[in-house]
Amino acid sequence: MIHVAAAGDIHFAPDAAGTLRPHLEHLGERADLLLLAGDLTRLGTPEEAKALADELADIDVPMVAVLGNHDYHCDQAGEVTAILEGIGVHVLEGTSVVIPIRDMTVGVAGTKGFGGGFAGACGSEFGEPEMKAFMAHSRGLADRLESCLSALDTDMRIALLHYAPCPDTLMGERLEIFPFLGSHLLGEAVDRGGATLTLHGHAHRGTERGLTAGGRHVRNVAQPVIGHAYALYCLHPDADGADPECPTPATAMATRP
Amino acid sequence: MTDADLGALTEETRRALAEDPRLGQLDVCITLRGRRALLTGHVVTRDRQELVAAVVAEHLPGYEIDNATTTLENLPEPPDAAEEDLGARR
Numbered sequence: 001m002i003h004v005a006a007a008g009d010i011h012f013a014p015d016a017a018g019t020l021r022p023h024l025e026h027l028g029e030r031a032d033l034l035l036l037a038g039d040l041t042r043l044g045t046p047e048e049a050k051a052l053a054d055e056l057a058d059i060d061v062p063m064v065a066v067l068g069n070h071d072y073h074c075d076q077a078g079e080v081t082a083i084l085e086g087i088g089v090h091v092l093e094g095t096s097v098v099i100p101i102r103d104m105t106v107g108v109a110g111t112k113g114f115g116g117g118f119a120g121a122c123g124s125e126f127g128e129p130e131m132k133a134f135m136a137h138s139r140g141l142a143d144r145l146e147s148c149l150s151a152l153d154t155d156m157r158i159a160l161l162h163y164a165p166c167p168d169t170l171m172g173e174r175l176e177i178f179p180f181l182g183s184h185l186l187g188e189a190v191d192r193g194g195a196t197l198t199l200h201g202h203a204h205r206g207t208e209r210g211l212t213a214g215g216r217h218v219r220n221v222a223q224p225v226i227g228h229a230y231a232l233y234c235l236h237p238d239a240d241g242a243d244p245e246c247p248t249p250a251t252a253m254a255t256r257p
Numbered sequence: 258m259t260d261a262d263l264g265a266l267t268e269e270t271r272r273a274l275a276e277d278p279r280l281g282q283l284d285v286c287i288t289l290r291g292r293r294a295l296l297t298g299h300v301v302t303r304d305r306q307e308l309v310a311a312v313v314a315e316h317l318p319g320y321e322i323d324n325a326t327t328t329l330e331n332l333p334e335p336p337d338a339a340e341e342d343l344g345a346r347r
Contacts (some may be wrong), residue, residue, distance in 0.1 A: 001344060010301075011301045012301075013301075013302075015301075015302050015304045015305065016302050017302050019302075019330055019331075023332075023334050030337075035282075042280075042281050042301070043278070043281045049345070070281060073281060184346070196343070199341055204284045204298070204299055205298075217343050223299075224284070224299040224329065224331050226332060226335075227332065228332055228333055228335040228339070229333065229334050229335075230334070230335065231330045231335060231339070231341075232335050232339060232340040232341070233340065233341050233342075233343050234340055234341065234342045234343065234344060235343055235344050236342075236343075236344025237344075238344070239343065239344040241343070243308060
């Protein structure tokens with residue numbers, strides 16, 4: 001089994017210097033891997049990324065991250081990524097990484113993801129160019145996630161996102177903003193790609209635990225939701241992440257009224 | 258002030274928190290009751306908590322600010338018992 005530590009929505013900046021490092025210094029005693037689910041910075045500036053990198057430098061477990069919407073705000077996502085990669089963080093966007101842990105391999109496929117909504121209340125690629133671009137962006141990121149997950153030949157597959165793949169973990173947020181918080185397309189990618197566990201952030205008022213339509217485990221690890229510096233999960237190599245009592249996505253679609 | 262005026266004022270203030278280059282704060286809820294503004298939600302540091310109140314005060318002159326936001330500065334590490342096992346098949 002492996003132990004995964006995860007957190008999202010750290011919103012780091014120089015004014016928070018010194019607040020994260022004490023929690024992570026001996027993380028290797030508790031976890032095999034640290035996953036960061038986006039919104040790593042407040043506004044996405046190199047200065048903020050550098051402050052976070054100073055906190056994460058030399059942490060004794062492999063670190064994997066995706067960026068969130070805040071990390072794109074100042075149009076310097078490339079610089080933010082480079083700074084984090086400079087201290088050894090694997091920053092994923094439509095990509096994956098395989099991490100050997102003892103005699104096992106863990107594959108992590110990551111994307112920021114995007115919005116669009118969930119079954120029965122989601123957007124479509126129709127109408128104005130802006131709307132079509134919005135939904136095409138969401139679909140493109142989800143398609144890439146599915147490809148990355150499906151290509152992983154590892155003992156366990158983890159999907160690391162910022163936006164949510166299911167509405168369960170948004171409960172507590174206002175229903176009106178669900179389309180800005182996640183997309184069913186991400187959930188379908190997770191189901192088809194066979195993720196053992198999917199982690200996301202973005203929904204600060206949401207709920208930690210949820211399932212995709214296909215019954216795969218989803219956890220909202222936004223710090224305001226988990227109430228700790230990070231959450232800890234234990235994964236087994238023989239688990240595929242699907243709840244056997246849940247229907248497959250195709251069955252769910254067929255039986256939905 | 259009508260409900261529509263109150264709604265517009267609340268939205269203008271919420272947008273200011275999101276777009277202020279010192280903050281980028283999307284997660285604060287503003288509730289106006291009488292001449293009092295209640296702020297709820299999470300911010301990362303105490304400095305940002307104070308800045309949120311200051312920005313709100315700029316946009317809501319004459320309102321008493323009740324800053325009930327909480328900070329994430331001193332979040333504890335999860336206890337061992339908090340670890341969740343996601344592998345067991347039923």
